[in-house]
Amino acid sequence: MQGGAAEVVKGVSFRVPAGKTVALVGESGSGKTVISQTVMGLLPKNGIVLGGRIMFTDPKGPGAPVDLARLRRDGPEIRALRGGRMGMIFQEPMSSLSPVHTIGNQIREALVLHRKVSTEEMRDEVRHMLKLVGFKDPNRAYKMYPFELSGGLRQRAMLAMALICRPALLIADEPTTALDVTIQAQVLNLMRDLQAELGMAILLITHDLGVVANMADEVVVVYHGEITEAGTASDLFRRPQHPYLKALLKALPSFDMKAGERLVALRDSGADLHALVPLRKSKPAAQDAPLLSIRNLRKSFTIKGGGLFKGRRDSVVAVDDVSFDIRRGECLGLVGESGCGKTSLSKLMMRAMAPDRGSITFNDGGRDIDVLALKGEALRAFRPRLQMIFQDPVSSLSPRMTVMNIIREPLEIHGVGGAREQMDRVGDLMAAVGLDRRFLNRYPHSFSGGQRQRISIARTLAMNPDLIICDEPVSALDVSVQAQVLNLLKDLKRELGLTYLFISHNLAVVDYIADRIAVLAHGRIVEIAPREKLFSKPVHTYTKALMRAVPYPDLDRPLDLRLIAGGSASDPASWAPEFRDEGDPASLAPIDLGEGHFVLARPSVGRRELLAS
Amino acid sequence: MLNYLVRRVLIMIPTLLVTSAIIFTVMSATPTNYFDNLVQDMQAQGEKVDTARIDFMKKEYGFDKPPVERYFWWVGGLLHGDFGYSFEYQLPVRQVVGDRMWLTILLSFSTIVFTWLVAFPIGIYSATHQYSWSDYGLTTLGLLGLAIPHFLLALIFLYFSNQWFGLSIGGLMDPKYFDAPMSWDKFTSILSHLWIPVIIIGTAGTGSMIRAVRANLLEELHKQYVVTARSKGLSPMRVLFKYPFRMSLNFFVSDIGSILPSVISGGELVAIVLSLQTTGPLLIRALQSQDIYLAGSFLMMLSTLTVIGVLVSDLALAFLDPRIRMQGGATR
Numbered sequence: 001m002q003g004g005a006a007e008v009v010k011g012v013s014f015r016v017p018a019g020k021t022v023a024l025v026g027e028s029g030s031g032k033t034v035i036s037q038t039v040m041g042l043l044p045k046n047g048i049v050l051g052g053r054i055m056f057t058d059p060k061g062p063g064a065p066v067d068l069a070r071l072r073r074d075g076p077e078i079r080a081l082r083g084g085r086m087g088m089i090f091q092e093p094m095s096s097l098s099p100v101h102t103i104g105n106q107i108r109e110a111l112v113l114h115r116k117v118s119t120e121e122m123r124d125e126v127r128h129m130l131k132l133v134g135f136k137d138p139n140r141a142y143k144m145y146p147f148e149l150s151g152g153l154r155q156r157a158m159l160a161m162a163l164i165c166r167p168a169l170l171i172a173d174e175p176t177t178a179l180d181v182t183i184q185a186q187v188l189n190l191m192r193d194l195q196a197e198l199g200m201a202i203l204l205i206t207h208d209l210g211v212v213a214n215m216a217d218e219v220v221v222v223y224h225g226e227i228t229e230a231g232t233a234s235d236l237f238r239r240p241q242h243p244y245l246k247a248l249l250k251a252l253p254s255f256d257m258k259a260g261e262r263l264v265a266l267r268d269s270g271a272d273l274h275a276l277v278p279l280r281k282s283k284p285a286a287q288d289a290p291l292l293s294i295r296n297l298r299k300s301f302t303i304k305g306g307g308l309f310k311g312r313r314d315s316v317v318a319v320d321d322v323s324f325d326i327r328r329g330e331c332l333g334l335v336g337e338s339g340c341g342k343t344s345l346s347k348l349m350m351r352a353m354a355p356d357r358g359s360i361t362f363n364d365g366g367r368d369i370d371v372l373a374l375k376g377e378a379l380r381a382f383r384p385r386l387q388m389i390f391q392d393p394v395s396s397l398s399p400r401m402t403v404m405n406i407i408r409e410p411l412e413i414h415g416v417g418g419a420r421e422q423m424d425r426v427g428d429l430m431a432a433v434g435l436d437r438r439f440l441n442r443y444p445h446s447f448s449g450g451q452r453q454r455i456s457i458a459r460t461l462a463m464n465p466d467l468i469i470c471d472e473p474v475s476a477l478d479v480s481v482q483a484q485v486l487n488l489l490k491d492l493k494r495e496l497g498l499t500y501l502f503i504s505h506n507l508a509v510v511d512y513i514a515d516r517i518a519v520l521a522h523g524r525i526v527e528i529a530p531r532e533k534l535f536s537k538p539v540h541t542y543t544k545a546l547m548r549a550v551p552y553p554d555l556d557r558p559l560d561l562r563l564i565a566g567g568s569a570s571d572p573a574s575w576a577p578e579f580r581d582e583g584d585p586a587s588l589a590p591i592d593l594g595e596g597h598f599v600l601a602r603p604s605v606g607r608r609e610l611l612a613s
Numbered sequence: 614m615l616n617y618l619v620r621r622v623l624i625m626i627p628t629l630l631v632t633s634a635i636i637f638t639v640m641s642a643t644p645t646n647y648f649d650n651l652v653q654d655m656q657a658q659g660e661k662v663d664t665a666r667i668d669f670m671k672k673e674y675g676f677d678k679p680p681v682e683r684y685f686w687w688v689g690g691l692l693h694g695d696f697g698y699s700f701e702y703q704l705p706v707r708q709v710v711g712d713r714m715w716l717t718i719l720l721s722f723s724t725i726v727f728t729w730l731v732a733f734p735i736g737i738y739s740a741t742h743q744y745s746w747s748d749y750g751l752t753t754l755g756l757l758g759l760a761i762p763h764f765l766l767a768l769i770f771l772y773f774s775n776q777w778f779g780l781s782i783g784g785l786m787d788p789k790y791f792d793a794p795m796s797w798d799k800f801t802s803i804l805s806h807l808w809i810p811v812i813i814i815g816t817a818g819t820g821s822m823i824r825a826v827r828a829n830l831l832e833e834l835h836k837q838y839v840v841t842a843r844s845k846g847l848s849p850m851r852v853l854f855k856y857p858f859r860m861s862l863n864f865f866v867s868d869i870g871s872i873l874p875s876v877i878s879g880g881e882l883v884a885i886v887l888s889l890q891t892t893g894p895l896l897i898r899a900l901q902s903q904d905i906y907l908a909g910s911f912l913m914m915l916s917t918l919t920v921i922g923v924l925v926s927d928l929a930l931a932f933l934d935p936r937i938r939m940q941g942g943a944t945r
Contacts, residue, residue, distance in 0.1 A: 042840055098855075099936055101855075
């Protein structure tokens with residue numbers, strides 16, 4: 001920042017014992033990343049250590065502790081430790097690796113730098129490490145580029161890179177935040193195994209208390225650059241002292257919550273909905289008719305495979321024969337890992353993409369609208385009925401428009417009312433999402449992530465929609481803010497009679513907000529059931545794997561890592577035989593298990609067997 | 614790979630055909646032609662116009678035929694290396710351009726090399742020392758280079774070299790060598806004259822190149838993989854050249870295609886001021902007098918160069934960046 005220094009981390013002291021895991025917990029902006037960067041000597045040029053010591057004692061070194069804070073920036077002493085005795089992995093596995101160098105090349109580098117080894121030894125060592133982090137074919141992985149690997153494999157490559165010199169300390173900065181739950185469980189498991197094998201200490205930086213409960217021996221809670229609480233994991237989880245940690249634990253949705261129990265947000269939003277309620281039409285009599293019906297929807301993409309120089313074409317099915325209903329006034333949760341077709345499905349519903357076949361029918365209080373057949377003015381008139389909230393609150397709001405213009409834009413596009421009326425409406429919308437009307441002339445950058453997401457919700461509400469598609473609306477937000485936005489969405493739904501399709505990869509969040517849940521894998525809905533049904537009696541192998549992989553912020557319920565250690569849970573080959581299609585998608589059909597619980601399986605398998613399995 | 618290369622070369626053929634048609638159309642679309650101009654000039658100077666001779670020439674060059682026929686005659690000639698006949702010089706275009714072409718290519722390449730040699734180190738330095746005084750100073754220098762017109766710089770150089778050293782720096786070699794065959798003396802003479810136009814023409818290119826290097830590198834420097842590289846304990850220099858610098862090269866490689874023609878045409882005014890024996894002044898003169906075969910063939914050479922440049926840069930890009938090599942052309 002220009003013009004003046006800001007003290008980001010104030011008087012923080014903690015220790016990382018050799019061979020143990022210390023978790024550094026805090027929300028974004030609390031200074032936890034700055035602490036890790038300081039340890040590694042990787043602070044940006046405008047960051048200065050004003051005081052304090054960072055003593056590093058290498059168990060295999062000469063013994064005398066080194067003060068890392070005093071070493072010259074990028075000097076030879078710190079460089080010898082970095083990568084050699086201290087390794088680091090980062091949150092974003094894609095951007096953390098150079099896209100134009102092979103995995104082998106990037107892993108090898110640290111080894112060449114810190115150890116005198118022959119070329120042959122070095123190759124063997126890299127291959128050995130690749131094998132250790134779980135690459136099935138290290139020889140092939142050695143020559144691969146990062147973009148050829150999935151997110152989980154990239155993070156493994158990153159881990160191999162950090163560990164290749166067998167460091168005494170591993171700093172992991174949100175190592176699994178960008179990964180799917182099942183992959184996250186695998187990577188965490190891997191980190192623990194390697195820790196035992198290499199005897200290294202881990203400084204784990206995260207905001208996910210579930211991960212902390214599963215990994216940490218000791219926990220340090222940071223808030224606004226200061227330590228509010230520190231101690232062993234059992235002390236902190238069983239007897240939290242500081243109000244901040246207590247609040248944080250309460251703000252986290254968990255599966256044990258009773259129906260109707262509300263999350264306690266750290267700061268409440270104070271939404272005022274009374275101005276919007278009269279706008280809603282009285283609900284039509286036919287309550288049972290689904291608001292939206294999707295039947296046999298299918299979409300495939302053509303990908304030119306095999307690279308630039310070969311003309312081979314592959315077809316990838318993103319959405320495969322998907323059928324479901326969304327009832328008026330309910331919240332349907334849609335769960336699945338990245339790449340399972342969640343986003344494609346929402347785009348098809350928004351008419352942002354055309355499906356290969358299938359139908360979408362919207363029930364407009366007695367009248368059925370064929371959404372896919374709408375054209376021109378009819379489509380334009382339909383658009384307000386279906387609105388969307390996006391994942392990233394930063395890029396989904398134009399930085400060059402004031403909040404007033406952002407929320408007013410849909411009203412202008414659809415010519416709702418005069419200027420005066422529109423402005424009043426925008427004010428009401430701001431109040432409805434719990435933001436002060438006086439902020440209307442500000443630009444998005446002066447709001448926090450949670451506030452921006454609320455602006456985004458206000459914009460969605462401007463059109464007075466019937467159905468809102470929420471595409472991972474809280475996955476980019478901190479736990480504390482997440483609770484606030486989830487509560488707001490719940491209140492809006494109740495007061496305004498909205499219907500949601502809530503897309504998320506976080507099962508706990510879906511559990512908190514959804515009435516029914518659909519599980520999507522490889523473009524197909526493998527299981528759909530009312531919320532409590534799905535969580536109490538999951539049937540499909542994949543659903544079970546998903547639930548097992550969720551880390552609980554509870555020391556008494558550790559992840560059962562042995563169950564996850566196998567191959568990828570989303571790989572149909574690992575599913576029970578009755579759920580596999582063996583190359584013929586038509587061999588599977590949704591089977592009714594009663595009370596709205598359907599699972600995709602072979603019709604030859606009986607209901608009883610499925611329920612018993 | 615071979616398949617791709619063949620496809621790219623095949624695409625060049627229709628591209629060049631369309632270009633030639635456009636060039637020919639524009640040249641023929643003017644209300645007058647070379648002969649009308651010639652007659653007018655002669656009349657203006659009070660000479661007697663030999664109508665029979667003009668008519669004979671018109672017939673000789675096919676000006677009595679429809680333009681479409683003339684176009685195919687011209688393109689057909691181009692295909693087997695006959696670039697047509699220059700009215701102005703009364704010589705085949707090939708001979709008129711001849712030596713000048715090689716000199717132009719020499720000058721252009723020297724200029725590109727000069728630009729890169731100067732701009733890359735300065736740009737890298739500016740980017741790694743962002744917002745320091747040296748960065749501001751070098752950036753200002755680059756902007757000055759960008760802002761001063763070529764020809765003005767040429768005039769300044771001419772004046773001061775004459776004032777201070779009593780030197781005439783015009784031309785690309787001592788005039789006595791111009792039509793002489795290549796010899797050691799001629800070669801050294803070219804070298805001793807070459808550096809001044811190189812600096813003059815290269816200045817503006819260097820200015821914009823410094824800015825481009827700086828901007829591209831700055832963007833890469835803040836990426837996460839740079840931190841990863843540093844966390845492995847690499848020295849700052851190794852990090853810089855192995856990762857962000859390599860990534861920022863993409864931009865310049867993809868720019869090669871447009872550099873070639875811009876350097877050649879950028880040199881024209883300077884070539885006139887310094888009376889360089891390059892193709893620039895020739896092209897301008899040919900366009901003014903509507904010497905259509907000379908100008909047309911010349912423009913075709915420029916377009917061919919551009920198309921080849923684009924191909925070379927695409928191939929180099931595929932070579933440099935595995936993402937383009939292995940997954941390029943993925944479509945939704």
